[in-house]
Amino acid sequence: MRCSLPGKFKKEFQLKKDKLYHTDIAVVGDMVDIKLTDNDAGVITKIHPRKNYLSRKAPRLRGASYRGERLEQIIAANIDNLIIVSSIHEPEFNNKVIDRLLVAGESSHLNCIIIINKADLDDEDEIKNWVNLYKDLGYQTFITSIITKQGLPELNETLLGKKNIFWGQSGVGKSSILNCLYPFLNLKVGEISYYSEKGIHTTVTSTMIKVEDDTFIIDTPGIREIDPFGIRKEDLGHYFIEFSEYIPACRFNTCTHHHEPECAVIEAVENGEINLHRYESYLRILDTIEEDIIF
Numbered sequence: 659m660r661c662s663l664p665g666k667f668k669k670e671f672q673l674k675k676d677k678l679y680h681t682d683i684a685v686v687g688d689m690v691d692i693k694l695t696d697n698d699a700g701v702i703t704k705i706h707p708r709k710n711y712l713s714r715k716a717p718r719l720r721g722a723s724y725r726g727e728r729l730e731q732i733i734a735a736n737i738d739n740l741i742i743v744s745s746i747h748e749p750e751f752n753n754k755v756i757d758r759l760l761v762a763g764e765s766s767h768l769n770c771i772i773i774i775n776k777a778d779l780d781d782e783d784e785i786k787n788w789v790n791l792y793k794d795l796g797y798q799t800f801i802t803s804i805i806t807k808q809g810l811p812e813l814n815e816t817l818l819g820k821k822n823i824f825w826g827q828s829g830v831g832k833s834s835i836l837n838c839l840y841p842f843l844n845l846k847v848g849e850i851s852y853y854s855e856k857g858i859h860t861t862v863t864s865t866m867i868k869v870e871d872d873t874f875i876i877d878t879p880g881i882r883e884i885d886p887f888g889i890r891k892e893d894l895g896h897y898f899i900e901f902s903e904y905i906p907a908c909r910f911n912t913c914t915h916h917h918e919p920e921c922a923v924i925e926a927v928e929n930g931e932i933n934l935h936r937y938e939s940y941l942r943i944l945d946t947i948e949e950d951i952i953f
């Protein structure tokens with residue numbers, strides 16, 4: 659139902675420890691109360707508290723002056739599954755993108771599921787080691803193909819009765835997979851999200867679609883990057899789920915597992931208990947967290 663959002667909801671800011679955060683007022687997935695103004699239109703009167711939400715640092719706009727404050731952009735709320743979609747080739751498999759999305763999902767308390775698509779392009783079973791890595795970590799991991807239909811029935815089962823948000827690089831096959839599962843969606847395939855020369859992408863809002871009773875899909879067209887919001891350096895390790903058991907044994911409780919002496923995480927990497935690729939992803943993300951964020 660088409661609803662308007664009264665002005666009083668529109669400009670809300672939240673003050674947390676001396677810093678201002680913009681809060682997106684009503685987002686995809688929010689539960690709201692509405693008042694009917696017509697047979698098929700209404701006004702939002704209340705937005706209910708969120709069970710969880712997925713957010714990212716708002717992209718920097720050219721010429722905008724940020725005086726230290728960080729803007730949080732909420733993408734969707736009250737989600738069950740974050741479906742991280744990747745492909746074996748075209749585009750080439752990229753574990754660092756998966757790990758970054760896992761951090762976003764873990765820090766937002768979502769159930770993370772990994773899809774590795776385009777299995778039909780994997781002649782040599784190159785992907786096996788990656789699949790085993792994520793399965794061993796405990797993530798449900800599907801290898802799929804829209805050509806052979808491999809993995810799709812199992813994926814379908816997993817989505818049932820849940821609110822599922824699909825995320826991944828452009829071209830990995832998100833729309834194609836959704837079309838296979840739910841042909842009536844008729845999503846456009848092969849659409850490259852548009853970026854202007856200045857690197858600012860056009861605003862495309864995500865939408866939530868009911869595909870079966872109690873089963874919902876959120877597609878995120880045009881949103882390419884996710885830079886997790888509000889994670890401190892010393893907390894990042896907790897979102898690499900296999901690090902958690904080692905972290906308490908680090909000498910310093912603010913250990914960032916980077917250079918500190920007697921770091922149990924680094925030890926576990928050195929003796930092969932933590933996968934080196936995962937640790938490299940960790941270091942890469944750690945490097946992008948700014949020191950001066952105070953929460």
Ligand SMILES: Nc1nc2c(ncn2[C@@H]2O[C@H](COP(=O)(O)OP(=O)(O)O)[C@@H](O)[C@H]2O)c(=O)[nH]1
Nearest residue numbers: 776803804828829830831832833834847848849
């Ligand atoms: N070989 C192969 N190609 C696929 C598969 N899934 C999608 N594609 C192709 O990959 C391209 C991008 O797909 P699309 O669904 O638009 O990706 P999206 O950007 O993630 O939504 C299209 O040309 C699809 O036909 C697959 O399983 N195997």
Ligand SMILES: [Mg+2]
Nearest residue numbers: 832833846849
């Ligand atoms: Mg698409």
Ligand SMILES: [Zn+2]
Nearest residue numbers: 908913915921
């Ligand atoms: Zn450490």
